[in-house]
Amino acid sequence: MAAYLLRRAGQSLLTLVLATIVVFAGVRALPGDPALALAGEERDAATLAAIRAKYGLDDSVIEQYWAYVTNTFQGDLGRSIRTGIPVRDMIVGALPVTLELSLLALVIASILGLLTGMLAAVRRGGPSEWLANGIALLGLSIPHFWLGLMAILWLSVGLGLFPASGHVPLLSDPVANLHHMVMPAVILGTGLAAVIMRQTRSSMLEALGEDYVRTARAKGLRERQVVGVHALRNSLIVVVTIVGLQLGNLISGAVVTEQIFGLPGFGKLTIDSVFQRDYPVIQAVVLITATAYIVINFAIDLLYSVIDPRIRVAGGAD
Amino acid sequence: MLSVRDLTVSFTGEEGVVCAVDRVSFDVRAGEVLSVVGESGCGKSVTAMALTRLLPPYARVTGSAVLDGVDLAAASPRTLRHVRGKDVAYVFQEPMSSLNPVFTLGRQVTEAVLAHEQVSRSTAEQRAVELLDLVGIPGARDRLRVYPHQLSGGMRQRVMIAMAVACNPRVLVADEPTTALDVTVQAGILDVLRDLRTRLGTAVVLITHDLGVVADVADRVVVMYAGRIVERGEVRELFRRPRHPYTKGLLGAVPNAEARERSGRLLEIPGLVPVLSEQPDACTFADRCPRASARCTEHEPPLENVAGHEVACWHPHTDDENATAGRPAERSSDA
Incomplete structure (x- = not known):
C-alpha cells in the first residue's frame, strides 16, 4: 500500500512539473516583448536594459524557469497587470x-x-x-x-x-x-x-x-x-x-x-x-x-x- | 422434518414459459445427507433455491415445502428472511464469486451471526472465530481481517460453509459445493460436511452431478431428469440396483477402468436434457432412452416402489439385468 501511494504521489508530482513547464512555455510563446510593454512610452535602450535586468529577462531560459517555479511554490504568483493586486x-x-x-x-x-x-x-x-x-x-x-x-x-x-x-x-x-x-x-x-x-x-x-x-x-x-x-x-x-x-x-x-x-x-x-x-x-x-x-x-x-x-x-x- | 410436495417452478421469459421443476416431492430427515443428482439443467439447483424462494421474481413457484409446520412456499418475505440462514442455509457452487470481494471474512461471517442472533459485535466475532475453526481454517482469528481474494478456492468454500452453519441451521443445502474445486480439496470439503452433520445434527441436501461424491457421503439419493424425479432410494440399494435407464446411464458415464477395458471409451447418454415449456403426459427421458416404447411417449410413468426403491419408469431394469448385462448403453459401443 505504501509503495503504491508513493508511486502515485511521484506520478502526480511529475505531472505537476510538466504543467509548470507548459504554463511557463505558453507565456513565453505569446507575441511581444514584455520589457517593451512594461517600459511604456520611454523606450530608450538604457531603460529597457534596466527593466530586463530587474525582471531577470536577460537570464537563460533555464534560470528564468527556475525563478518562476521557486516563486510559484513560495506562493508568489506575481501581480495583476491591470490592477496591481497580488x-x-x-x-x-x-x-x-x-x-x-x-x-x-x-x-x-x-x-x-x-x-x-x-x-x-x-x-x-x-x-x-x-x-x-x-x-x-x-x-x-x-x-x-x-x-x-x-x-x-x-x-x-x-x-x-x-x-x-x-x-x-x-x-x-x-x-x-x-x-x-x-x-x-x-x-x-x-x-x-x-x-x-x-x-x-x-x-x-x-x-x-x-x-x-x-x-x-x-x-x-x-x-x-x-x-x-x-x-x-x-x-x-x-x-x-x-x-x-x-x-x-x-x-x-x-x-x-x-x-x-x-x-x-x-x-x-x-x-x-x-x-x-x-x-x-x-x-x-x-x-x-x-x-x-x-x-x-x-x-x-x-x-x-x-x-x-x-x-x-x-x-x-x- | 422438511417435506416437499409437488414443488413446481416455471419461468416466464422472452421465449415463453419454461417449466424447470415439475411436481417434485421428497422428504429430508433430521441428520441425513440427501443427495439430489442429475445432469446440468435438470432442475436440481432450481429446486434448492425454490425451497426458500431465492429465485428471481419472475419465477412462479407452486406446491409446498413444509419445515416444522411452516409452509415456506406460501410464507411472507419476512418469514422467509427469518428462515434463510437460520433454518435453511446454503452453500453455493462458486466459492470465487459467492463471497463479496469488498468485505473481510470477519465481516461476512459475523454478519451471518448477527442476522439472526441478538448478540454484541464482539460476541459475534468470537463466534466467527469458532466457526472458521470448526470448518478447519488454520489461524482463524487472523483470518478475520483477510479478504476473499487472498484465499484459495477450498478455503473460500470452507468460509461459505462456516457462514452457512453460523446459526446451526436445520437443513444445509449444498449446491455443487465441490464442483469448482480440485479433487484433493474436494475430499476436505466433504469431510467438513460429514463432520458437521455428525456434530451439529444438520440435515444436508447435497446437490451434485458427481456420483463419486454421492457414493461417498449420501444416505439417500433423488435422481432428477428434466425437472422430474425419476428414481429415489437408499444410496447403496440404488447404486447396486439402478432401475431407471437414466440412472443406469449416469452410472455408466462415470469413468471406470473396467468399462474402459471393455469398450475402450466412456459410455455416454446420447442427446441433451430437453427444455420443457409444459408438463407432458409422457416420460421426458423417452427420446434418449434405449428401452422406450410407445407407452412411454403417451403416458407419464408414476413414481412407484419397484422391489426396494421408487422409480418412475414403464420398463425398469430388473435384478437379473443388473446382475448380468452390466451397462445399458453398450448398444452404442459397437457403433
Whole structure:
C-alpha cells in the first residue's frame, strides 16, 4: 500500500512539473516583448536594459524557469497587470467560492444520483425506473446555462425564492451564503447527477445479479442490507471512476455557472483575466486548474483502494 | 422434518414459459445427507433455491415445502428472511464469486451471526472465530481481517460453509459445493460436511452431478431428469440396483477402468436434457432412452416402489439385468 501511494504521489508530482513547464512555455510563446510593454512610452535602450535586468529577462531560459517555479511554490504568483493586486490575493479570494460551489454540487449530485440510480435498479421495469431514466436523460441533455437562466427567471424573478445573483461569504453569514449558493449548486450538479444515476443503475443491476448478492439473501439479511451494503459497495467502484472523470466537467461547468449567477469565484476570475489579457493571472489560473485535476485524480485513486481491497493488495507490498 | 410436495417452478421469459421443476416431492430427515443428482439443467439447483424462494421474481413457484409446520412456499418475505440462514442455509457452487470481494471474512461471517442472533459485535466475532475453526481454517482469528481474494478456492468454500452453519441451521443445502474445486480439496470439503452433520445434527441436501461424491457421503439419493424425479432410494440399494435407464446411464458415464477395458471409451447418454415449456403426459427421458416404447411417449410413468426403491419408469431394469448385462448403453459401443 505504501509503495503504491508513493508511486502515485511521484506520478502526480511529475505531472505537476510538466504543467509548470507548459504554463511557463505558453507565456513565453505569446507575441511581444514584455520589457517593451512594461517600459511604456520611454523606450530608450538604457531603460529597457534596466527593466530586463530587474525582471531577470536577460537570464537563460533555464534560470528564468527556475525563478518562476521557486516563486510559484513560495506562493508568489506575481501581480495583476491591470490592477496591481497580488495574484495570490485574487485567487485566495475567489477559490473558496468555487470550492464551495463545486463541493455542494458534488454532494447534491451524489445523493440524488445514487438514490435514484438504486431505485431504478431495484424497481426495474416499473414506473419509478421510467421516471428516473427520463429525468436523467433530461439532466444530461439540457445545457447548464439554459437551465440556469430558466431557474433565475422562474425561481428568482417569478417566485422570488432565491436571489438571482450575488454572493455572501460563508463565514460572515452561513444562512445567506447557502441561500445564494443552493440554486447555482443544483444547476451545476444536474448533469453530474444524471451521469451518476445512470452509472449507479447499470452497475447496480450488474451487482444484483452476482453470486454474492444471492449469498447475502441466503444468509437472511434484510433486503435493505442486501442492496444498500452488498450490492452498493461493489457498484461504487465503477461510480467513483465515472465521478472522477466528470469532476473535470464540474470545474469547467463552474466557470459557466459562476458567470450566470454572478458569483465572484475562480471561474469568473478565469474569464475576466482572459478577456483583459491579464497574463500573470491567466498563468496562475491555468496552473491552479491543472493542480486541481491532478489532486482530484490522486484522491480518486486513493478512494478506489478504500472501496476495493483488491486494488490495495495488487499495488502493495503484501 | 422438511417435506416437499409437488414443488413446481416455471419461468416466464422472452421465449415463453419454461417449466424447470415439475411436481417434485421428497422428504429430508433430521441428520441425513440427501443427495439430489442429475445432469446440468435438470432442475436440481432450481429446486434448492425454490425451497426458500431465492429465485428471481419472475419465477412462479407452486406446491409446498413444509419445515416444522411452516409452509415456506406460501410464507411472507419476512418469514422467509427469518428462515434463510437460520433454518435453511446454503452453500453455493462458486466459492470465487459467492463471497463479496469488498468485505473481510470477519465481516461476512459475523454478519451471518448477527442476522439472526441478538448478540454484541464482539460476541459475534468470537463466534466467527469458532466457526472458521470448526470448518478447519488454520489461524482463524487472523483470518478475520483477510479478504476473499487472498484465499484459495477450498478455503473460500470452507468460509461459505462456516457462514452457512453460523446459526446451526436445520437443513444445509449444498449446491455443487465441490464442483469448482480440485479433487484433493474436494475430499476436505466433504469431510467438513460429514463432520458437521455428525456434530451439529444438520440435515444436508447435497446437490451434485458427481456420483463419486454421492457414493461417498449420501444416505439417500433423488435422481432428477428434466425437472422430474425419476428414481429415489437408499444410496447403496440404488447404486447396486439402478432401475431407471437414466440412472443406469449416469452410472455408466462415470469413468471406470473396467468399462474402459471393455469398450475402450466412456459410455455416454446420447442427446441433451430437453427444455420443457409444459408438463407432458409422457416420460421426458423417452427420446434418449434405449428401452422406450410407445407407452412411454403417451403416458407419464408414476413414481412407484419397484422391489426396494421408487422409480418412475414403464420398463425398469430388473435384478437379473443388473446382475448380468452390466451397462445399458453398450448398444452404442459397437457403433
